[in-house]
Amino acid sequence: MIVSTTSSEPIAEVSGLHKRFGAVHAVNDVSLRIGAGETYGLLGPNGAGKTTTISMLAGLLEPDEGTVVVAGTPIRPRSTKGREAIGLVPQDLAIYPDLSGEENLSFFAALYGMPNREASQRVTEILDVIGLTDRRKDRTSKYSGGMKRRLNIGIGLLHSPRLLILDEPTVGVDPQSRNAILESVEALSGEGMAVLYTTHYMEEAERLCDRIGIIDDGTVIAEGTTAELTASIGEQERVRIEVNGQVEDAVEHIRAMDGIADVGADDHALVILASDGSHHLPAIIGHLTDGGAQIGSIDVTRPDLEAVFLHLTGKALRE
Incomplete structure (x- = not known):
């Protein structure tokens, strides 16, 4: 704690x-x-x-x-x-x-x-x-x-x-x-x-x-x-990807990737914590599209309070 x-x-x-x-x-x-x-x-x-x-x-x-x-x-x-x-x-x-x-x-x-x-x-x-x-x-x-x-x-x-x-x-x-x-x-x-x-x-x-x-x-x-x-979650980046369609299998593949700290959901989007989100992005998109998901906007940000909350609780604040 x-x-x-x-x-x-x-x-x-x-x-x-x-x-x-x-x-x-x-x-x-x-x-x-x-x-x-x-x-x-x-x-x-x-x-x-x-x-x-x-x-x-x-x-x-x-x-x-x-x-x-x-x-x-x-x-x-x-x-x-x-x-x-x-x-x-x-x-x-x-x-x-x-x-x-x-x-x-x-x-x-x-x-x-x-x-x-x-x-x-x-x-x-x-x-x-x-x-x-x-x-x-x-x-x-x-x-x-x-x-x-x-x-x-x-x-x-x-x-x-x-x-x-x-x-x-x-x-x-x-x-x-x-x-x-x-x-x-x-x-x-x-x-x-x-x-x-x-x-x-x-x-x-x-x-x-x-x-x-x-x-x-x-x-x-x-x-x-x-x-x-x-600071408690390190220098991980937060990758937010708007997505439609089935993502369950893709989430499991993404979660198993090296450098991925956590994967959660937030209002029709996946929120991923990674040590280098930009580097992992092509592989993440590949897993999603291979599963038939449609991808919307993509946003990569440095750690913030929302990332901490997701990391610690596994949930978005509004859940």
């Missing part, structure tokens, strides 16, 4: 988390630390244990074993102690469509128990942070998907948490809103907030995250900076 530590004092510290659902060991001995001003990316394919881990970290689910400490306070589902240090932005929108953006924020500020004057000031600040000041009076049913996502983040920020948990905050948003969200996250970590970020977009993780944990089958199998993780 690749492990990198952060020198900053941890805002969130998770130790030895386990969670079972019947025969399924959904989370298996997960430990992680997130420091002040650090954005930590938790990446994994569907069913890897991300949501269960987040639920235990946010105090929504009781772990079978292990501890969660945020800002020095143990977090337990049956206790509200320490919850004020956590801001959770779920993947599902948690806003009221019949209320305006300003009214949504004011409502949640009241739930947090903020005095009226403090709440009014904080709502104004958050509207500015999420770029919705000019739409503050509009009902959120008229908001675009990206605007709703930004408001969702604003609700999580209202009480100035020490730890912000963002669960795939850019799903289904337009490019402009997506960039606005990413800029907001960058600013938050720059102001000293600890951020736990999950995403299905590798480029987001590479842009935002100081460190990344890769979780698969309930276990964190690697952790480190992007540079540390990519």
Whole structure:
């Protein structure tokens, strides 16, 4: 396992988390630390244990074993102690469509128990942070998907948490809103907030995250900076070939070739890790065409985070 530590004092510290659902060991001995001003990316394919881990970290689910400490306070589902240090932005929108953006924020500020004057000031600040000041009076049913996502983040920020948990905050948003969200996250970590970020977009993780944990089958199998993780698979190249037709026999031949580290699938394409992808390309194409497959575009790239993920899990991130 690749492990990198952060020198900053941890805002969130998770130790030895386990969670079972019947025969399924959904989370298996997960430990992680997130420091002040650090954005930590938790990446994994569907069913890897991300949501269960987040639920235990946010105090929504009781772990079978292990501890969660945020800002020095143990977090337990049956206790509200320490919850004020956590801001959770779920993947599902948690806003009221019949209320305006300003009214949504004011409502949640009241739930947090903020005095009226403090709440009014904080709502104004958050509207500015999420770029919705000019739409503050509009009902959120008229908001675009990206605007709703930004408001969702604003609700999580209202009480100035020490730890912000963002669960795939850019799903289904337009490019402009997506960039606005990413800029907001960058600013938050720059102001000293600890951020736990999950995403299905590798480029987001590479842009935002100081460190990344890769979780698969309930276990964190690697952790480190992007540079540390990519270095872990050596100087292999990633060859992506769009292909149609039967490829099973060709895949077996390709996997058996010298210098081929791994072969996987990603959206109607083969993704191959090789020590010298360009050198192996003619033989790879030969195996595919001999099997009757039709080849589309071909792309050869140096190691990146996506290559690491495929190498470690045998799956594309979106699987």
